[in-house]
Amino acid sequence: MVTKRIIPCLDCKDGRVVKGIQFQGLTDAGSPSELAARYELEGADELVVLDVGATGEIRNIQIQTVRDVRKELSIPLTVGGGVRAVEDIEKLLHAGADKVSMNSAAVVRPELIRESSQAFGAQCTVVAVDTKRFGKKWQVLTKSGTEVQNLDTIDWAKQIEDLGGGEILLTSFDRDGTQQGYDLELLLAVTDAVKIPVIASGGAKVTQDLIHAFEAGADAVLAASMFHYQMTTIGKVKEELRAADIEVRL
Amino acid sequence: MTRSIAVIDTGVANIASVQSAFSKLGYETHFAQSDDEVFETNAVILPGVGSFAAGMAALNKLGFARALKLRAESSKATLAVCLGMQLLCESSEESPGVEGLGVLPVSIHRFGEHVRVPHFGWNQVSSPSSFVGEGYAYFANSYRLEKAPYGWEVATCDHGGEFVAAVRHGSVLAAQFHPEISSTFGRHVLETWLEGVKW
Structure with a gap:
């Protein structure tokens, strides 16, 4: 059986790891390659590097970060931030990414998902979905959470799958950085709607939050704050997950 | 002199990860330049992401398909990864007629139909x-080989039923998983394959 994955996320800006709350108030959390090496050693299953300072183009500093991180890693690396075209994906793959994550650009032009999937395969095409709850529904956000789109999150998830997306990185804007636990209703709704794997993101604080996410159908969980500030380690979390009968790579 | 392994450039694969994995083991990699080289050189890697049809089209465009087939059939050291392993087969449901x-x-x-596809993540081999x-390897595949052909050693994995994780015959190793990003288990697989290379 395929194991549940723990994926630390490095939000990077100008070559440094940063962390904010609800995408705002960024503080420095360390060097990307040092954190990457530590996380692999601790048992991370993958690593995500997102350029949160992306200005709509792939910048050289981002490429350099990817190269530096790749040298440290022998686990899969997903890179995102500022991806708009097939050429951007190609650049990031050449620098050392195994998968590329796209977000706002795919909302503006969904064909980008199909183009990526056809050129590089579904396994390389990750679509990040930032979403905000409005009553019983969720709507898609773009531009680092600053713009609310008239697009239902569940409909968008289905469309991503139809276009050839290989994985959905689902971030709850309401929970991001708050450490209140994942939005489980959102996870249930999205994992029910699609067959492709879903990575839960936004709100994790303790192992119990991760257990709830896996029970709600997540294939993987993304966590930043929980690990950056060394409140716990990935190894310890994985042991706790295994004790709760959740299959993990140890 | 550092030993160098010829990589077949089928377009855009995660080549940087392959290079990085071999570099950690003390080997260089370079892109194969000719069909003669593909047949004759010490060690060849056929990496792969993308679709079966695109992969075969790239091999044919490079003019490497026949040399690669002859090389593998002669049991010369060849490592085929993910789509690379599938390209060694006769056909795929992904691209009928190719x-x-x-x-x-x-x-x-x-x-x-009853499992999540793509099969993404770490699974027991x-x-x-x-x-x-034995160990956990990283997979990223929607298609798979259900049963190994006669005469090949086989390693298996399970995702809604058993499938082929890797096969070996002589110095030809084909893996459905990605040894280059499978941490310590992957490193062990690469080292095992490298032991069969005649330099």
Whole structure:
């Protein structure tokens, strides 16, 4: 059986790891390659590097970060931030990414998902979905959470799958950085709607939050704050997950 | 002089990860330049992401398909990864009508309806003859080989039913998983393959 994955996320800006709350108030959390090496050693299953300072183009500093991180890693690396075209994906793959994550650009032009999937395969095409709850529904956000789109999150998830997306990185804007636990209703709704794997993101604080996410159908969980500030380690979390009968790579 | 392994550039794969993995083991990699080189050189890697049809089209465009087939059939040190392994087969449900290299006389099929596809993540590999040992490997595939052909050593994995994780014959190793990003287990698989290379 395929194991549940723990994926630390490095939000990077100008070559440094940063962390904010609800995408705002960024503080420095360390060097990307040092954190990457530590996380692999601790048992991370993958690593995500997102350029949160992306200005709509792939910048050289981002490429350099990817190269530096790749040298440290022998686990899969997903890179995102500022991806708009097939050429951007190609650049990031050449620098050392195994998968590329796209977000706002795919909302503006969904064909980008199909183009990526056809050129590089579904396994390389990750679509990040930032979403905000409005009553019983969720709507898609773009531009680092600053713009609310008239697009239902569940409909968008289905469309991503139809276009050839290989994985959905689902971030709850309401929970991001708050450490209140994942939005489980959102996870249930999205994992029910699609067959492709879903990575839960936004709100994790303790192992119990991760257990709830896996029970709600997540294939993987993304966590930043929980690990950056060394409140716990990935190894310890994985042991706790295994004790709760959740299959993990140890 | 550092030993260098020829990588077949089928377009855009995660080549940087392959390079980085071999560099950690003390080997260089370079892109194969000619069909003669593909047939004659010490060690060849056929990496792969993308679709079966695109992979075969790239091999044919490079003019490497025949040399690669002959090389693998002569059991010269060859490592085929993920789509690379599937290209060694006869055909795939992913791209009906497209002819594979046919080194493995079998066809590739999509995973069943009742499991998540793509099959993404770390899964347990086991091999009775222990040619790759046992451990967790990283997979990213929607299609798979259900049964190994006669005469090949096999390692298996399970995702809604058993499928082939890797096969070996002589110095030819084909892996459905990605040893280059499978941490310590992957490193062990690469080292095992490298032991069979005649420099």
